[in-house]
Amino acid sequence: MSNPNTAARKLPRLLLTGAAGGLGKVLRERLKPYADILRLSDIAGMDAATGPGEEVVPCNLADKQAVDALVAGCDAIVHLGGVSVERPFEEVLEANIKGVFHIYEAARRHGVKRVVFASSNHVIGFYKQSEHLDAHAARRPDGYYGLSKSFGEDVAQFYFDRYGIETVSIRIGSSFPEPLNRRMMSTWLSYRDLTTLMEKCLFTPEVKHTVVYGMSANKDVWWDNSAAAHLGFVPQDSSEVFREKVEAQPPVAADDPNAIYQGGAFTAQGPF
Secondary structure: OOOOOHHHOOEEEEEEEOOOOHHHHHHHHHOHHHEEEEEEEOOOOOOOOOOOOEEEOOOOOOOHHHHHHHHOOOOEEEEOOOOOOOOOHHHHHHHHHHHHHHHHHHHHHHOOOEEEEEEEHHHHOOOEOOOOEOOOOOOOOOOHHHHHHHHHHHHHHHHHHHHOOEEEEEEEOEOOOOOOOOOHHHHEOOHHHHHHHHHHHHHOOOOOEEEEEEOOOOOOOOEOOHHHHHHOOOOOOOHHHHHHHHHOOOOOOOOOHHHHEOOHHHHHOOOO
């Protein structure tokens, strides 16, 4: 559960990029207790009607000046923004590669010292599902999207080493109301656990650059979070409650990427 002292752990202004996306909409509500003002940004259409303690600032992440203005006055950043699926490289380049660079450059210029970066399990997607990984495993991106998230983790490390900007890179598994298939039985991250993890990422002191796998307390997992133990993240939910429903689905063919690789179908998409 969230820390009972949440009320004392508030940021004056927290930036949430990608606020119109699937997880952005979830976190728009769930991050409010952690900031006096939650600044919401996306390139996509977003409800401009702000609630108490909200402000909406549309921004194209590929526009360096716009991102610089977006970050001004913020105390921390939760960076979800960008292309969130496998797409042609040119599309991924603008939002995910230029975009993450622009976010960190703006953080440097404006003195922001904490970023939570939405990385992805797709940075290690070409490992087999039979393999168990910790945060130190060599990255094996499964597509252009995974490459962009791998780049983002390198940017996070660089900006810590050179400028002291601390980041927690969350390798998000599959964060949905419930797991949609057998692969997600291992990768599922509940919204409640996601919210708790975000709190830990924002307020744990001295994280340097920490990589953590975003997963709930599922029965059959491929990832080991011992390298991120200092975050104190203890997931409360498990995909087990959905097992009967998921296993009622038709079985997946043995040669289907969803049955072989941790990254599932992303390993086979493209070339575009």
